[in-house]
Amino acid sequence: VGPEWAPPSRFASPPANLTCFSFFCAPLLLASHKMPPLLSRKVDFAEEVKPILARSCTICHANGKSKGGFNMDHIHSFVGGGDSGPAVVSGDSGKSLLVELLLSNDPDERMPVKGDPLSLEEIAVIRTWIDQGMQWEKGFTFAKFRNAPIAPRKVALPGGNSANPVDRFLSPYYAENNIGEVPPVGDEVFARRVYLDVLGILPTAGELQSFRQDARTDKREQLVKNLLSDKENYAEHWVTFWNDNLRNSYTRQYHGGGGKPITGWLKSALSENKPYDQFVRELIDPVGGSDGFIKGVAWRGTVNASQVTEMQAAQNVAQVFMGLNIKCASCHDSFINDWTLKETYSFAAIFAGGPLDIHRCDKPTGEKAEPAFLYPELGTIDPQASREKRVAQLAKIMTSPENGRMTRTIVNRLWAIFFGRGLVEPVDEMDNPAWNTDLLDWLAVDLAENGYDLKHTMSVLLNSRAYQRPAVSLDEEADEFVFAGPVVRRMFAEQFLDGLDQIILAAKGSPAVARGTGRKRAGSRNLDRLMRTLGRPKRDVVVTRRESRATTAQFIELSNGRSVADLVAKGGKEWLDSGRAPTALVEDLFVSSFARDPSPKELKSALDIIGRPVTARGIEDLLWMLVMHPEFQLIH
Secondary structure: OOOHOOOOOOHHHOOOOOOOOOOOOOOOOOOOOOOOOOOOOOHHHHHHHHHHHHOOHHHHEEEEEEEEOOOOOHHHHHHHHHHOOOOOOOOHHOOOOHHHHEOOOOOOOOOOOOOOOOOHHHHHHHHHHHHHOOOOOOOOOOOOOOOOOOOOOOOOOOOOOOOOHHHHHHHHHHHHHOOOOOOOOOOHHHHHHHHHHOOOOEEEEEEHHHHHHHOOHHHHHHHHHHHOOOHHHHHHHHHHHHHHHHHOOOOOOOOOOOOOOOOHHHHHHHHHHOHHHHHHHHHHHOOOOOOOOOOEEEOOOOHHHHOOHHHHHHHHHHHOOOOOOHHHOOOOOOOOOOOHHHHHHHHHHHOOOOOOEEEEEOOOEEEOOOOOOOEEEEEEOOOOOOHHHHHHHHHHOOOOOOHHHHHHHHHHHHHHHHHOOOOOOOOOOOOOOOOOOOHHHHHHHHHHOOOHHHHHHHHHHHOOOOOOOOOEOOOOOOOOOOOOOOEOEEEOOHHHHHHHHHHHHHHHOOOOOOOOOOOOHHOOOOOOHHHHOOEHHHHHEEOOOOOOOOHHHHHHHHOHHHHHHHHHHHHHHHHHOOOOHHHHHHHHHHHHHHOOOOOHHHHHHHHHOOOOOOHHHHHHHHHHHHHHHHHHHHOO
C-alpha cells in the first residue's frame, strides 16, 4: 500500500563503522594474541573485574548505550550479548566471543576500539572470572539512573509574538536546532488531522466544505472548540485510549475473576470532561462503576507472586498515572531504575488486607512489606489503617497539587498522541529527560491551574502552530530526536473501521446524516479478529501506546480478509445505488476518503476503474484502492 508501509528488511546492511561489540564479524579471521593462561586464584568482581569493564567498556556499552546491540548495565544484558548472540559462555572463556575480541589484532574488531587495549594480565582476569561462573555483585549496575523531580515547577512564559504558549517555548528551540519556519498545513490536511485526533472520525464532505468556505481568521480555533464540545463522539473516541490504559475489556473472557468492566463510568467521565485529578482519584479509590481498574485480573490457576491483584494495582497505578515502570522490581531489585523489591511490595501492600509476604522471583524471602507510598515526600500511608482508608490516603496523595509527576505524565501522553512522539520517551519512563523540559513543566502546571481540564490542554496543543506544521517522518536511527513537526502516524484499528463506515454512509448524501458512522462506533464494539490483527489489544495488560508500524499480518488481512472485503463490497453497492453521475461519484469518494478533490490524472484513472457504464464491482475496486492507500491509512 505504498513505500511508507514497506516492512523493514531482514537483510539491512550493517553500519559502516563496526564497534567493538557489533558481532557482525564473528568468527574472526585475523590472527589474535595468544590466549593468556587462567589465574590459579579466585577473582573478585568488585575489586578486579568491575574496574576493567568500567574503564574500557562502559563508554559504548553501559548507562543506556548499546553499541552493536550489546549493553552491560547488568548481568542479564551482559550475558545476553549483542546483535549476533551471546558475548560470553559462562564457565568457558575459550568459547566466549568477548575474549576473542579482546585479543584481536584487527583494530576494527578489537575491544575496546577506543583507548588502549587490555593487557594480557587484564584479559587473564576476565578469562578467569568467566570460567569461575561470572559472579556479579548483588544489585550492582553500571547504569546511572536519573530520577526526575516530583514537585511541579512553575516556568515563566517566554516572550514573543505568538499568542500560543507552545509556540513561544518552541521559538528559541527552533533557532537553536536550525529548524526553519514553514507555512501551516492547508485547511484540508488540518481538518482531517484534527478530526481524527479529537473525535477519531473523518470530516464529512459537508463539514469540509463549510470549513473551506469559512472566511474567519480564527476558524481553526473555532473548529477545535467545536470538536472538543462534541461530547458524544469525543467520548466514543477517547474511550479507546483509556480502555487500553485501564485494561477495560468489554468481555473479559481471558480470566476468571477480578474487576468488572468500567465502560459506563468511563464514558460518562469522558462525556462530562471530569477533572483529571478527580478521574484518577475515582479510579484508585473507586466509586460506583469504577472499581474494575483497581481490582485487576484474578487469573485462573496458580499465579506468579508478581501478578497477584494487589501487585497488579501497584504496577498499573504507577505506570498509567506516574509514567513509572515497577514491573521489574516486582520480582527483584530493578535493573532499569532505582526501585527495589521491598519498595514495590510496600506499595502493593496498600491494596492488601495486611502486610505482604515478599517474593523474589516467585520464591518467598521470609520478609514482610508494610504499606508505604513510593514517594514519601508527597505523603505517608498509615500502615495500621484499614485497607479502605489506606487506599483513600493513596488517592489523596496521588492527586495532590504537589504531585507534579502525575500532571507531567498525562500532558506528555497527550503530546505523544497529537504529535506522534512524546516530550519524554518512552512515555512510561518519565524519569528520562524531556527534549524541552520547560515546555513539559509549563504544560503540567497549566493543567493543574486550569482545574485539571484535559480539554483545556488539548486546546492549547491543537491551536499551536507546532501542531499545524507539515507532518514529518520519524528517523528512528537518529542519535538525538529534534522536533520539526508532528510525526506521520497510522490510524488505529478503530479509526480505520470507523472511516470505512463513514465512506459507506456518505453514499447516502443526505443532509440529515449527522456526524458519525451510521452504526455503533468500532471502539464500542467487542474485539474481533480484524481489530485484533489491526492492533487493538486484548487488554489483559496495560497498553499506553499502540505500535504504529504495520505488520505482515495486517497486510494479509487487509488484502485478503473477508471482513474488509465484505465492507468494501457493501460500499460498492451503496455508492452505485446513490445514482450519482460518474464524475461526481469519484469526486465525492475522494473527498470522503482523503478530504481533498482528485487531481485530473486521478479523476481520469478512477473513471476508468469504476467502468463505463459504472458497475458495483468497479466502484468496489476504487474504494478498495482508496482505503488501502497510505493517504487514507496515515494521519499526516
